[in-house]
Amino acid sequence: MARVHTTKANGQAQRKCGRCGHEVQKGETYYWAKPGFRTRRPVVRCAKHPFRQSELTTGVRSEALAAQEAWEDGLDSIDTFEALESAHQDLSSALEDYVSTRQEALDAWPNGNSQLEEFVYQAEAALDEVDSWSCDYSDSDEPDDDDLQELHEEMRDEPHSRADLVELWLQAKLDEAKSELDDIVQGLDL
Numbered sequence: 001m002a003r004v005h006t007t008k009a010n011g012q013a014q015r016k017c018g019r020c021g022h023e024v025q026k027g028e029t030y031y032w033a034k035p036g037f038r039t040r041r042p043v044v045r046c047a048k049h050p051f052r053q054s055e056l057t058t059g060v061r062s063e064a065l066a067a068q069e070a071w072e073d074g075l076d077s078i079d080t081f082e083a084l085e086s087a088h089q090d091l092s093s094a095l096e097d098y099v100s101t102r103q104e105a106l107d108a109w110p111n112g113n114s115q116l117e118e119f120v121y122q123a124e125a126a127l128d129e130v131d132s133w134s135c136d137y138s139d140s141d142e143p144d145d146d147d148l149q150e151l152h153e154e155m156r157d158e159p160h161s162r163a164d165l166v167e168l169w170l171q172a173k174l175d176e177a178k179s180e181l182d183d184i185v186q187g188l189d190l
């Protein structure tokens with residue numbers, strides 16, 4: 001992965017953030033890196049837009065990292081089990097692509113290549129971890145009587161309907177499921 005340099009602009013050269021187009025002013029902190037393998041032109045980011053991992057890598061790995069970042073970015077807006085399933089699915093298909101691209105790279109070596117073989121194992125392991133997770137609930141599930149009773153007692157100081165309790169329960173289950181999958185995604189070795 002390309003190294004990120006953090007620098008204060010001296011005002012002599014013109015530098016623009018590659019994300020927002022902001023022209024870095026004298027005295028402002030900015031970041032630069034050279035992510036390309038052949039075209040090693042420095043890329044600049046302003047203080048508000050630090051580099052993300054996917055931007056510091058080229059090729060197939062950067063796509064896998066971008067899928068991981070897309071998960072992170074979307075996490076807060078996941079408010080139903082359906083949305084969670086679909087984010088999970090997106091991640092899984094991105095990792096499937098990752099595995100096949102790694103595999104193709106290995107297949108191009110008639111006598112094998114131990115480094116590329118290692119990459120294939122790594123990608124497969126990431127896919128397995130994501131695929132091993134499954135959601136135990138759906139948006140139409142309801143709490144059992146014990147759970148309802150428990151929530152009812154927790155909420156005794158506030159007026160509430162059964163529907164309120166069901167919603168609370170669903171929200172709690174969804175938060176649990178999201179953080180379970182998030183732990184897996186954050187721990188992926190890509």
Ligand SMILES: [Zn+2]
Pocket residue numbers: 017018019020021022045046047048049
């Ligand atoms: Zn910027």
